[in-house]
Amino acid sequence: MEVQTRGQRIFKFVSMAFLMLVLIALYAPLLVMTSLSFTEDQTSTFPPENLSLISYEKLLHPDRIELFTIAGEPITDYWAPLQLSLLLGALTAVVATVLGLSAAIAFRQQFRGRNSLFFVLLLGMIAPGIVVGLGIRLLATAIDLEPRWYTTGLLVHVGWTLPFSFVIFMIFLNRFDRQIEEAASMLGATALQVFRHVTLPILRPAVLASLLFGFTLSFDELQRSALALGQDVSLPRALVSVTTIRVTPVVYSLGAIIAIASLALVLVYLVVFERDAKKLYAPATAKDDE
Known part of the structure; x- marks a missing residue:
């Protein structure tokens, strides 16, 4: 001891x-x-x-x-903004995860301009949100594109969440044993089969983490959404407009529901991650103990 x-x-x-x-x-x-x-x-x-x-x-x-019997109490329907934020967050998480995984796999190889491209991908993390939103809005105006959640809104949200997804996959791939993929290739598996049956199952915790992280970042995004969503109102924008008038227990109840749902998502991820970790690493640990 x-x-x-x-x-x-x-x-x-x-x-x-x-x-x-x-x-x-x-x-x-x-x-x-x-x-x-x-x-x-x-x-x-x-x-x-x-x-x-x-x-x-x-x-x-x-x-x-x-x-609503209290004088001055705002009457707001939060369900339409909530549905928009849920839909935008889900699409953002999927697109950012696909792009982040593709970029991370590409960075496993050496190519010209690799270091420069790496910092370009991470630029979305540090760029001021209001500046990015303004730039996207000006670009939409220049090309005569109406700012909506499914055009400029989705673009700015993916640009915000993609660097985080990329970093998550890079962390997992740096600890990835490529001999497993090489063994599958030597046994006759094609590149697509190796990715589908070997690489992707091992990266499932990273995929889930990227989806969860991307959805969360998109769901509560406000600075970039202020100018990029146009006339569409997300839940953060609705909350800001309401709380400038008066904060009521209705806002607290909405926050409590979102907090409980977020905690449930994290718990589900932890359960899945623990199960995958036992499935992938338990055999190797048992073999080492022998």
Whole structure:
């Protein structure tokens, strides 16, 4: 049994305390928001006193005007912006994942201009969002293209998420044992068969991570969407326009639902990742133990 020194114990304690503070800073606002969604009072404090499901009823039935009894309370239908954000996020995740995987596989080979192209692909990470959105809007105006979510909106979202997808696949491919592919080729498999039956199954955790990351980045994107979506309204744009008037528990209820759904997606990914890791690495580990 390894004996830790006093300095190591202090460092471990400080590290754990810092980690706990970070977790509290990240998740405490979600807990506060969720608790405030179960109140009817628009000026309630935390913890709420009068618990109610009225905010969820207003969220699900924005057409029932009689539910909105507080003066100045905005009546907003969030479902159309939510559907648009879900659709745009799903398309963005798929397109960015396909392009990111293709680019990462191409970078496994040496070619002229490889280093320059690498930094060009990563440029989308650091480029200011409002500048990118403005540039896409000006380009659409120059070529007489109407800015909509399925034209300039999809383009700017893919440009934003593609570098992250590319980095995810590069990380996984750098740890990839190419002898597995070479063995499949020596057994007579074509390049397509090797990719379909060998490379892609091993990269499935990376594919899922790219899809999840791309969807999340697209779903809450605001700066680039402000100018690139044109007349289409995504959920972040709808929330910004509403919260400038008044923040109500209806917004909290929507945030609570999104937070729970996001947590569920992460848990599903972790379960799938753990299952794939056991399937791929457990045999090798057992063989090494022998």
